Amino acid sequence: MLSDLKDILVVSIEQAVAAPYLSSRLADAGARVIKIERPEGDFARNYDTFVNGDSAYFVWLNRGKESIALNLKELDDLQVLKNIIKKADILIQNLAPGAFERLGLNLEILREEFPKLITCSITGFGEKGPYMKQKAYDMLIQAETGLTDLTGVPENEIEKGRARVGVSVCDISAGMTALNAVLQALIGRNKSGKGRHISVSLFSSLSDWMNVPYLQYAYSKKEPKRCGIRHPTITPYASFQCRDKLEILIGIQNEREWVNFCKYVLENEKLAFDELFSSNSLRVKNTKKLEKIINEKFEKNTRDEVINKCDLGGIAYGRISNIEQFSLHPQNQFIEINAPNGEVKMVAPGAEHDGKHFFAKNVPKLNENGKSIRKEFK
Numbered sequence: 001m002l003s004d005l006k007d008i009l010v011v012s013i014e015q016a017v018a019a020p021y022l023s024s025r026l027a028d029a030g031a032r033v034i035k036i037e038r039p040e041g042d043f044a045r046n047y048d049t050f051v052n053g054d055s056a057y058f059v060w061l062n063r064g065k066e067s068i069a070l071n072l073k074e075l076d077d078l079q080v081l082k083n084i085i086k087k088a089d090i091l092i093q094n095l096a097p098g099a100f101e102r103l104g105l106n107l108e109i110l111r112e113e114f115p116k117l118i119t120c121s122i123t124g125f126g127e128k129g130p131y132m133k134q135k136a137y138d139m140l141i142q143a144e145t146g147l148t149d150l151t152g153v154p155e156n157e158i159e160k161g162r163a164r165v166g167v168s169v170c171d172i173s174a175g176m177t178a179l180n181a182v183l184q185a186l187i188g189r190n191k192s193g194k195g196r197h198i199s200v201s202l203f204s205s206l207s208d209w210m211n212v213p214y215l216q217y218a219y220s221k222k223e224p225k226r227c228g229i230r231h232p233t234i235t236p237y238a239s240f241q242c243r244d245k246l247e248i249l250i251g252i253q254n255e256r257e258w259v260n261f262c263k264y265v266l267e268n269e270k271l272a273f274d275e276l277f278s279s280n281s282l283r284v285k286n287t288k289k290l291e292k293i294i295n296e297k298f299e300k301n302t303r304d305e306v307i308n309k310c311d312l313g314g315i316a317y318g319r320i321s322n323i324e325q326f327s328l329h330p331q332n333q334f335i336e337i338n339a340p341n342g343e344v345k346m347v348a349p350g351a352e353h354d355g356k357h358f359f360a361k362n363v364p365k366l367n368e369n370g371k372s373i374r375k376e377f378k
Contacts, residue, residue, distance in 0.1 A: 002358040005031035008186070011084045012065075012092040013072075015042045017138070017168050018122045018202065019094035020061040021175025022182065026090070027064030027360045028349065034084055034373060035065040036072075041366040052341040054363070059339045060346065064360020066369035072103050083377040085110060085117070089195075090182060094122040097132050107197055118185045118195040120178055126201040141170040141202045145210050153228040161226055173205040229320070235283040236261070239320055240294055246303040247320035250294075250310070255279070257315060264313030265306065266297050339363040 008031040012023040020035075020042070027033040035042070042062075047055045070077040082105075085091055091110070093100050100107070100121075107119045121127060124136020142148045142164060152163035178200040185196050207214075216222045224232060229249065231237035237251045250265075252258050258280075262272040271277060271293070276286045283290055298306055303319070310317045321329065333348040338361055348357045 003030040005029040008089045010090040011088045014094055016044050017171035018174040019092050022178040024061045025179050033065040035067045037069045039069045039071050054339045054341050063337050063363050067364035068370040068373045069367035091119045116195050120198040123201045125203045127199050138168040138170040139164050145206045152226045170202040170206045174202045177205040235287045240298045242298050242303040244302045248303050249318040251316040260313040261315050265309045337361045340365045
């Protein structure tokens with residue numbers, strides 16, 4: 001584990017995904033993270049039991065933390081929290097809007113009392129605005145931001161064609177946004193000596209990611225359409241099935257690549273200069289005709305044979321992988337951590353530091369550190 005954030009104390013009243021993502025990455029960087037759980041525990045502990053009886057979500061996002069179960073409606077337990085806050089550098093909370101204040105705690109007052117304290121609230125829709133009290137879960141925010149309407153296949157007479165992004169992208173984007181902001185606040189505090197309040201919402205985090213379709217619509221009235229595994233404005237940039245029923249995604253970005261694709265992969269260099277396909281705009285206009293030609297060629301070759309031709313021509317491609325194939329992907333790196341029900345092998349964090357992965361190892365049992373934390377902060 002790195003020691004970059006050694007001596008930084010984080011207290012997190014957290015549940016689910018977004019806030020635990022933030023605090024887990026701070027723990028990976030060496031911060032001491034005290035996770036405040038309800039007496040029944042973070043409900044993410046029970047999302048599933050797929051990892052030796054533990055939840056995949058919880059195992060992923062709670063390594064390196066200390067767990068204490070507190071009933072914050074009881075004065076003694078609330079006082080324990082207050083005593084931790086007095087010594088904390090960072091306070092994270094993702095309770096429902098107003099719930100923190102109903103406990104008799106106020107972030108603004110806390111920061112006046114402890115000027116170096118950095119506070120971070122993660123909510124669904126933010127701390128202001130007409131929807132601030134609306135319940136917000138990941139898939140609901142995918143719908144509200146318009147992401148759901150962009151994801152999936154074109155609708156037909158039977159189905160709308162919309163689809164959920166396959167992972168909790170709203171929660172993860174909020175956790176990543178909050179992590180960036182908290183690290184920035186720590187740098188700022190080193191210069192000014194003062195903390196600050198950070199407000200992050202699932203809606204605002206994902207809305208930022210939606211800026212390209214927003215700008216396209218706001219300034220040109222171009223309304224993006226769902227197109228499945230196909231680029232909306234570049235052709236060929238789509239998925240094709242090969243003779244062995246395996247799929248490959250081909251991405252052509254410029255005219256040089258288009259010529260090479262025709263020469264080395266389609267083995268028909270004249271096609272590159274055909275009046276129907278000689279520019280990207282023409283290829284987009286004639287997508288169906290072009291994809292018919294590609295499909296006919298690929299159906300005569302295995303995926304590995306197509307890949308060999310792509311490598312020869314310097315063509316970008318991606319194997320369409322299911323989760324089993326991903327789990328065996330040769331580029332994957334893995335780490336081993338200790339979860340409540342045993343050792344777990346999982347995909348390594350995305351960043352390497354001087355060629356190494358640094359990470360906290362132990363996922364706490366519910367209230368595992370309750371006795372020692374109560375004694376320390378009595």
